[in-house]
Amino acid sequence: MLYAEVAVNVPVRLNQTFHYRVPEALAQQVQKYSRVEVPFANRVVQGFIVGFSAPPATAKIKDIKRVVEKETFLNDELLTTARWLVERYLCSLGDALQCIAGPPGVKRKSPETVLIAQVDQVTLKGLSKAPKQKEALELAMLNPGLTKNQLSQLAGVSLSVVNALLAKGYLKEVPVHGVTNDAPVDWPKLTLEQVSAVQQVKEALNTKQPSAWLLYGVTGSGKTEVYLRTIKEVLRQQRQAIVLVPEISLTPQMVERFRSRFGDKVALLHSGLSQGERYAEKERIKSGEAAVVLGARSAIFAPTPDLGLIIIDEEHETSYKQEETPKYHAREVALQRAAQCKAAVILGSATPALESFCRARPGGPYKLLTLTKRIEDRALPSIQIVDLRQELSLGNRSIFSLTLQRALARRLANQEKCILFLNRRGLASIVVCRQCGQVMKCPRCDISLTLHSDGWLKCHYCSHQTRSPASCPHCSSRIIRSFGIGTQRVEEEMKRLFPSCQVLRMDADTTTRKGSHEELLDAFIHGEAQVLIGTQMIAKGLDIPQVTLVGVISADITLHMPDFRAAERTFQLLTQVAGRAGRGKTPGEVIIQTYDPAHFSIKAAQKHDYLKFYQQEMITRQALQYPPFSHLIRVLFSGINEADVMAAAQWWQDQLAAAKQAAGFSQVEILGPAPAGIPKIKDRYRWQLIIKGTMSKEIRNIAAKVLEQAGLRFKQVAVSIDVDPI
Ligand SMILES: [Zn+2]
Ligand SMILES: [Zn+2]
Numbered sequence: 001m002l003y004a005e006v007a008v009n010v011p012v013r014l015n016q017t018f019h020y021r022v023p024e025a026l027a028q029q030v031q032k033y034s035r036v037e038v039p040f041a042n043r044v045v046q047g048f049i050v051g052f053s054a055p056p057a058t059a060k061i062k063d064i065k066r067v068v069e070k071e072t073f074l075n076d077e078l079l080t081t082a083r084w085l086v087e088r089y090l091c092s093l094g095d096a097l098q099c100i101a102g103p104p105g106v107k108r109k110s111p112e113t114v115l116i117a118q119v120d121q122v123t124l125k126g127l128s129k130a131p132k133q134k135e136a137l138e139l140a141m142l143n144p145g146l147t148k149n150q151l152s153q154l155a156g157v158s159l160s161v162v163n164a165l166l167a168k169g170y171l172k173e174v175p176v177h178g179v180t181n182d183a184p185v186d187w188p189k190l191t192l193e194q195v196s197a198v199q200q201v202k203e204a205l206n207t208k209q210p211s212a213w214l215l216y217g218v219t220g221s222g223k224t225e226v227y228l229r230t231i232k233e234v235l236r237q238q239r240q241a242i243v244l245v246p247e248i249s250l251t252p253q254m255v256e257r258f259r260s261r262f263g264d265k266v267a268l269l270h271s272g273l274s275q276g277e278r279y280a281e282k283e284r285i286k287s288g289e290a291a292v293v294l295g296a297r298s299a300i301f302a303p304t305p306d307l308g309l310i311i312i313d314e315e316h317e318t319s320y321k322q323e324e325t326p327k328y329h330a331r332e333v334a335l336q337r338a339a340q341c342k343a344a345v346i347l348g349s350a351t352p353a354l355e356s357f358c359r360a361r362p363g364g365p366y367k368l369l370t371l372t373k374r375i376e377d378r379a380l381p382s383i384q385i386v387d388l389r390q391e392l393s394l395g396n397r398s399i400f401s402l403t404l405q406r407a408l409a410r411r412l413a414n415q416e417k418c419i420l421f422l423n424r425r426g427l428a429s430i431v432v433c434r435q436c437g438q439v440m441k442c443p444r445c446d447i448s449l450t451l452h453s454d455g456w457l458k459c460h461y462c463s464h465q466t467r468s469p470a471s472c473p474h475c476s477s478r479i480i481r482s483f484g485i486g487t488q489r490v491e492e493e494m495k496r497l498f499p500s501c502q503v504l505r506m507d508a509d510t511t512t513r514k515g516s517h518e519e520l521l522d523a524f525i526h527g528e529a530q531v532l533i534g535t536q537m538i539a540k541g542l543d544i545p546q547v548t549l550v551g552v553i554s555a556d557i558t559l560h561m562p563d564f565r566a567a568e569r570t571f572q573l574l575t576q577v578a579g580r581a582g583r584g585k586t587p588g589e590v591i592i593q594t595y596d597p598a599h600f601s602i603k604a605a606q607k608h609d610y611l612k613f614y615q616q617e618m619i620t621r622q623a624l625q626y627p628p629f630s631h632l633i634r635v636l637f638s639g640i641n642e643a644d645v646m647a648a649a650q651w652w653q654d655q656l657a658a659a660k661q662a663a664g665f666s667q668v669e670i671l672g673p674a675p676a677g678i679p680k681i682k683d684r685y686r687w688q689l690i691i692k693g694t695m696s697k698e699i700r701n702i703a704a705k706v707l708e709q710a711g712l713r714f715k716q717v718a719v720s721i722d723v724d725p726i
Contacts, residue, residue: 001021001022001024001055002021002022002027002030002052003019003020003021003022003052003053003054003055003056003061004019004020004021004022004030004036004049004051004052004053004064005017005018005019005049005050005051005052005053006018006019006020006036006038006047006048006049006050006064007047007048007050007092007093007094007097008038008040008045008046008047008092008094009045009046009047009092009094009095009098010040010041010045010092010094011092011095011712013092013708014086014090014091014092014093014704014707014708015083015086015092015093016092016093017050017093018038018040018047019053019056019058019061020036020038020061020062020063020064021061021062021063021064022052022063022064023063023064026064026066026067029067029070030049030064030067030070031049031070031071032049032050032051032052033048033049033050033072033074033075033079033097033101034048034049034067034068034069034070034071034072035047035048035067035068035069035072035101035104036048036049036064036065036066036067036068037064037065037066037067037068038062038064038065039062039063039065044065046068046094046098047094048072048074048094048097048098048101050079050093050097068104069104069105071107072101072104073101073105073282073283073285073286073303074097074100074101074303075303077337077340077341078100078301078303079097080340081096081100081301081333081336081337081340082096082097082100083096084336085099085100085326085328085333087700088328088332088336088700088723089325089326089327089328089721089723090326090700090703090704090707090721090723091325091326091721095325095326096326099298099301099322099326099328100301101301102278102298102301103275103278104275105275105276105278105279105282106275106276106279107276107279107283108276108279108280113147113173113174114144114145114146114147114173114174115140115144115145115146115147115148115151115162115166115171115172115173115174116140116144116145116171116172116174117137117140117141117144117170117171117172118169118170118171118172119137119141119170123170124137124138130164132155132157132161133157133161133164133165135155135157136151136152136155136157136161136162136165137165137170137171139151139154139155140165140171143252148162148163154518154519185260185261186260187228187229187261188225190222190225190229191222191371191373191375193217193221193370193371193372193373194222194225194226194229194371196369197215197226197369197370197371198226198229198230198233200213200367200369201213201226201230201233201344201346201369202230202233204344205230205233205234205237205308205309205344208342209342210338210339210341210342210343210344210345211338211344211345211367212335212338212344212345212347212359212365212366212367213344213345213346213347213366213367213368213369214315214347214349214352214356214357214359214360214366214367214368214369215346215347215348215349215369215370215371216349216350216352216357216360216368216369216370216371216610217348217349217350217369217370217371217372218350218371218372218373218374218380218608219350219374219380219575219576219578219579220374220375220378220380220579220583221350221371221372221373221374221375222371222374222375223313223348223371224257224313226346226348226369226371227243227311227313227346227348228258228261230309230311230344230346231243231262231292231309231311232261234291234308234309235262235265235291235292237308238288238306239291239306239307239308239309239343240285240288240291240292240293240304240305240306240307240308240309241291241292241293241307241308241309241310241311242293242295242299242300242302242304242307242309242310242311242334243258243292243293243294243295243299243310243311243313244295244296244297244299244300244310244311244312244313244320244330244334245294245295245296245313245314246296246313246314246317246319246320247270247271247296247297247319250268250270250294250295250296251518251521252518253543254294255268255294258292258294262291262292264289264290265289265290265291265292266290266292266293266294267281267284267285267290267292267293267294267302268281268294268295269281269282269285269293269294269295269296269298269299269302270295270296270299271296271298282302282303285302285303285304286303286304286305287305288304288305288306296319297319297320297322297330298322300330300333300334300337301333306341307337307338307341307343308341308343308344309343309344309345309346310334310337310338310343310344310345310346311345311346311348312330312331312334312345312346312347312348313348313349314348314349315331315347315348315349315352315353315356316349316351316352316353316356316572318726321726325720325721327720327721327722327723327725329724329726331347331356332724346369347366350575350576350579350610351571351572351575351576351610352610353568354568354614354617354618354621354627354628355627355628357610357614358618358628378582378583379582379587380578380582380608381550381578381579381581381582381587381588381589381590382587382588382589382590383574383578383590383591383592383605383606383608384403384589384590384591384592384606385592385594385597385602385603385606386401386403386404386591386592386593386594386597387594387595387597388401388434388554388593388594388595389434389435389436389437389595392434392435392479398493398497399489399490399493399553399554400493400494400497400551400553401591401593403591404551404591404593405497407549407551407589407591408497408498408531408549408551409498411530411548411549411589412498412501412530412531415530416530416546416547416548416549416586417524417530417531417532417544417546417547417548417549418530418531418532418547418548418549418550418551419531419532419533419534419538419547419549419550419551419577419580419581420490420494420531420532420533420534420550420551420553421533421534421535421538421550421551421552421553421577422486422487422490422533422534422535422552422553422554422557423535423536423554423557423558423573429450429451429482430448430449430450430451430482430560430561430562431449431451431457431468431469431480431481431482432480432481432482432556432560432595433472433474433475433477433479433480434477434479434480434481434595435472435475435477435479435480436472436474436475436477437594437595437596438472438473438474438475438480439560439596440457440466440468440469442459442461442462442464443464444459444461444462444464445459445461445462445464445564445624446564446620446624447459447460447461447562447563447564447566448560448561448562448566449464449465449466449562450562450677451468451482452675452679455467455468456468458674458675459562459674460562460674460675460676460677460679460688461671461672461674461690462671462672462674463672463673463674463675487505487507487533487534487535488505488509490533490553491503491505491533494531494533498531501530501531502527502528502529502530502531503529503530503531503532503533504520504523504524504529504531504532504533505532505533505534506520506521506532506533506534506535506537506538507533507534507535507537517537520532524544525544525546536573538580543583544580544583545583545584545585546584547580547581547582547583547584547588548581548582548584548586548587548588548589549581549588549589549590549591550577550578550580550581550588550589550590550591551590551591551593552574552577552590552591552592552593553593554593554594555570555574555592555593555594555596555602556594556595556596558570558573559594559596559599559601559602562677563677564621564624564626565726567599567600567601567617567620568601568617570599570601570602570605571601571602571604571605571610571613571617574592574601574602574605575605575608575610577590578590578605592605592606600612600613600616600617601613601617604616625692625694627724629694630692630693630694631692631693631694631695631696631699631724632690632691632692632699632724632725633690633691633699633700633703633721633722633723633724633725634688634689634690634691634721634722634725635649635652635688635689635690635691635703635719635720635721635722636676636686636687636688636719636720636721636722637649637652637673637686637687637688637689637714637717637718637719638681638684638685638686638687638717638718638720639684639685639716639717639718640683640684640685640716641685641716642685644714644716644717645685645686645687645717646673646687648714648717648719649672649673649687649688649689650673651710651713651714652673652689652706652710652719653670653672653673653689655705655706655709655710656670656689656691656702656703656706657670659702659705659706660702663698663701663702665693665695665698665699665701665702667693667694667695667698668691668692668693668698668699668702669691669692669693670689670690670691670692671689671690671691671692672687672688672689672690673687673688673689674687674688675687675688676688684718691703696723696724700723703721703723707719707721
């Protein structure tokens, strides 16, 4: 009889596993790391087999109910990573394994096929009586290698339309990975800075020792080319590379860029894959056949047999932090896997996270590689700051300053394209004086206070609160109020000022349908529209040469979000948005509108001066002991009944204080309980505690102790732990 040790997906003591009997009938269907269903406390839960053992001593032993998935692509190296996740992010081993394995895949019987078009212009003309077929065929020509389902979705037609094209012979089905690029691989000439960066990483790769690099390069300086060359070296050594990009930039153009260099060796891992596609890609990765794994955050757990290199592009992006338990950061996982596999890590960004740049200072754990020049000696765009307080005194009440209006008129007359950007993140209400630009802030934490519906301004770190003032405490102006503008409002204003101009809007409302994001971009690049209005969605990675003007409607929304990282986010966002302008032959122009034109993060972005920004921001962080000078853990409590939520938060506060006392960690601070940044979501009240300390180990230690004491004490309140929240 076989006995299995199972890590279950329920909040149990962090490293605890349970023993189950493997029924005779299932013995052939299980192996180490299989995903199984087991009875647990009167219900059935999923878990992973982490080992087989002799009959355990306990008398009451239950049977495994069902095998969900025999091959999960977990392995011993990934189990070590899972155990590390448990320690680092305070989750259960079952949660960690679930996160690494991802959703179950399904092994397909026949290999998947994709479509290629076989037509000429004459055939296309002949289809003019069947407009749906014609449109689908045109899309298939533009995007070779789509599956039948993908094409029908992209074209917005039924599968029967695609089948009709197949029957006529205009489309042909070929095996997936049969679409290879036969054109000779084109490796462009590198700049001197690129050569130096590639050379240094190559030397490190040859030592087969772990190494970490921060590739700091201005926008448009050719970081991707450095990635491609170092990957080439890793492939020469018969090892594998993982390349992470933010989900939003995982576009067909991006994938094509890698496929044109590495062909079939590229595997894709992202949330849009079907179960069959995911299984097939993981199989190719495990065998080593696909040696270049390209994907979003979760691709960091790809089951590579001999990992040599991990690249994280736009490493400062918040999408690398998972929002659900375990709330891991892909950058930290990358460093852990690299240490284990003796691999190199390259973190690339034009605006590195403060923590990353700090680690790349002399004597730090990262080595710094810099690219200071744009390729082909293109100039960085010129950035102009517009003071919105002046507009008010000039009598201009439009959300477009006169400067922006004039620039738009000029660019539109020249048939050039423009992007108008509005950040919507952190929609919490902040109170700002329109006359002097002053923002109401917490005197203790230096973060913006949020306006609650009861009229109180509250700090969501330390729970300090004050009445919303009727006039500005700084200049006594009575024009002091919360603000928020939407992209729709920007679109209306655009239509009012430039009625004949074609405008596209890209935000959460216009991109809910799958593929609509790509369609809108395509329409902007190839179509009539001269202006694209959008949220942070359009800030990243867009490379459209015809765009010569970028307007930032309000830098203040980011600048005043209630978060100690507000200045950093502002600098990053403005730099990224500005980087969208002038990627072609015509130099680019950027206009930033703000009520706070003297703020150092805006000034530094204007001068493309990351170092200046870094030095100034580090002074603030040190003064208030925020990361990277300290570590934080956020404990979030949520529930239907606010009294229950507050009671749970208070109980935790007491226990944390006691645990801190007992351990003698005098450096550790416990802030709150306070209402969370968003105090209520879907009828659930949210309160939070923040644990702050100079040693990450110390604060994790006391949080883990209290987590264990809490057990299942709070049935009506969900408690979620976020180590290093961002
Ligand atoms: Zn004022
Ligand atoms: Zn405060």
